[in-house]
Amino acid sequence: MRVGVVGAGYVGLVAAAGLALGGHQTVIAEANPSRLARLRERRAPFLEPGLDEWLRRAGERLSVVSSVKEMGPRDAIVIAVGTPSGVSGQGDLTQVRQAVEEVVRTAAPGTVIVMKSTVPPGTGRELVRQYVAPARRGLAYVSNPEFLREGKALYDWLHPDRIVVGAEEGWAAERVAELYRGIDAPVLRTDITSAEMIKYAANALLATKISFINEIANLCELVGAHIDDVATGVGMDPRLGPHFLQAGIGYGGSCFPKDTRALYFTAAVNGYAFELLRAVIEVNRRQRIRVVHRLNTLLGGLAERSVAVLGLAFKPGTDDTRESPGLEIARTLAGYGAKVQVYDPVAVLPDSGGSPGFPVVLSPGLVRVASLEEAVRSAQAVVVATEWPEFVEADWERLYRLMAAPRVVFDGRNCLDAARLAAMGFRYVGVGRRVAPAFGDADVAPASLAEGTGGA
Numbered sequence: 318m319r320v321g322v323v324g325a326g327y328v329g330l331v332a333a334a335g336l337a338l339g340g341h342q343t344v345i346a347e348a349n350p351s352r353l354a355r356l357r358e359r360r361a362p363f364l365e366p367g368l369d370e371w372l373r374r375a376g377e378r379l380s381v382v383s384s385v386k387e388m389g390p391r392d393a394i395v396i397a398v399g400t401p402s403g404v405s406g407q408g409d410l411t412q413v414r415q416a417v418e419e420v421v422r423t424a425a426p427g428t429v430i431v432m433k434s435t436v437p438p439g440t441g442r443e444l445v446r447q448y449v450a451p452a453r454r455g456l457a458y459v460s461n462p463e464f465l466r467e468g469k470a471l472y473d474w475l476h477p478d479r480i481v482v483g484a485e486e487g488w489a490a491e492r493v494a495e496l497y498r499g500i501d502a503p504v505l506r507t508d509i510t511s512a513e514m515i516k517y518a519a520n521a522l523l524a525t526k527i528s529f530i531n532e533i534a535n536l537c538e539l540v541g542a543h544i545d546d547v548a549t550g551v552g553m554d555p556r557l558g559p560h561f562l563q564a565g566i567g568y569g570g571s572c573f574p575k576d577t578r579a580l581y582f583t584a585a586v587n588g589y590a591f592e593l594l595r596a597v598i599e600v601n602r603r604q605r606i607r608v609v610h611r612l613n614t615l616l617g618g619l620a621e622r623s624v625a626v627l628g629l630a631f632k633p634g635t636d637d638t639r640e641s642p643g644l645e646i647a648r649t650l651a652g653y654g655a656k657v658q659v660y661d662p663v664a665v666l667p668d669s670g671g672s673p674g675f676p677v678v679l680s681p682g683l684v685r686v687a688s689l690e691e692a693v694r695s696a697q698a699v700v701v702a703t704e705w706p707e708f709v710e711a712d713w714e715r716l717y718r719l720m721a722a723p724r725v726v727f728d729g730r731n732c733l734d735a736a737r738l739a740a741m742g743f744r745y746v747g748v749g750r751r752v753a754p755a756f757g758d759a760d761v762a763p764a765s766l767a768e769g770t771g772g773a
């Protein structure tokens with residue numbers, strides 16, 4: 318098939334490369350000049366393991382242009398532009414509207430418009446009413462949400478759990494299913510709005526699992542239970558499953574925070590108060606603040622305290638710092654007067670031009686340094702915000718010698734060996750993790766107040 322893709326972000330570029338490798342003549346339109354230049358050199362403008370190789374392998378089947386009108390006639394045009402958060406948390410659909418409007422204006426009759434950008438439920442129906450139907454050129458609109466994870470996007474493209482096709486016309490749905498020929502996955506046919514809702518409901522439920530396990534972890538600290546064992550025991554029930562039960566400082570990234578806010582907003586403008594989702598969002602916010610509170614207690618204040626924050630990418634395997642918990646914690650600590658040194662092996666900060674020299678002063682009291690050792694040197698506390706292997710496998714005995722008392726390690730991802738670090742002399746603090754009593758930190762595991770013991 319002749320396929321067009323609008324937007325070379327994570328979703329668009331992975332889809333374009335995947336479609337080209339799947340045998341489709343694919344052209345990708347990207348308006349941003351620096352992204353375009355990198356694409357022309359067959360290099361992805363962001364870190365996604367294996368994607369450069371896919372771009373090279375796609376060869377002649379993948380071409381790059383700077384606008385939709387240069388694409389030429391296409392059987393299907395996939396829209397994968399950004400949908401950032403608007404001021405009230407609603408999805409900002411400016412780019413989506415522009416793309417749809419341009420495609421409708423320039424596409425050949427019979428083209429199928431495939432929406433992969435995450436748009437709030439009801440959007441597709443509205444776009445059809447506003448742009449597609451009035452054009453009267455036999456265009457069809459299909460919602461085809463994407464479930465790729467950053468860092469594992471190529472695997473997810475080849476092995477999706479499902480392909481969701483939301484369409485009103487059977488021929489258009491079949492054409493979209495045909496895009497994925499050769500990929501072994503069930504195809505779920507539905508209407509446009511339900512397809513849009515599937516994407517939001519899936520992300521919201523995953524976010525709910527994370528906030529839920531974080532609340533359980535917080536409670537574990539109060540009653541003296543161990544979240545690692547609790548999560549394992551819960552996850553052994555196949556109805557609940559072992560995934561997304563990793564407690565820590567909460568979710569970040571370009572998807573969960575934005576999509577939960579947008580779904581909450583969508584509910585609100587439809588007159589529904591989505592209380593559970595509100596709590597999920599609030600718990601996630603609080604997990605980050607708890608780190609600041611804990612350090613304030615353990616260090617006896619924050620002003621002039623020296624703290625290292627390890628990990629700015631919102632998770633390992635990506636350079637993406639959007640809604641990064643580590644970055645927010647570092648900024649908050651610096652705001653309270655702490656001297657904060659941050660380190661991440663690959664993270665790209667939008668305000669430092671992509672490839673900064675080091676050290677970089679990000680704001681007063683907040684410095685990005687070039688190595689793990691530099692970050693922890695003289696630090697009184699370390700916050701592990703991203704579970705990069707470099708941090709998990711670090712020589713913590715050496716780091717102990719570089720640090721200054723009281724040598725707090727706040728393991729925000731529960732990724733370190735708590736007992737080992739405590740034995741080395743660190744004041745180890747995880748999220749819902751019980752540390753051996755020898756550690757003696759009453760702040761971590763105070764006496765349990767079991768329900769009912771105080772009654773008559």
Ligand code: UGA
Nearest residue numbers: 463464465466467527561562563567568569570572631632
């Ligand atoms: C997420 C979904 O997993 C994808 O299915 C979806 O396609 C994508 O959003 C999207 O909507 O585009 P992604 O944002 O790449 O993918 O990252 P995840 O691997 O899901 O992790 C999100 C955040 O949750 C990370 O900050 C991670 O550290 C955190 N997390 C994840 C936890 O805190 N605990 C867990 O148990 C799992």
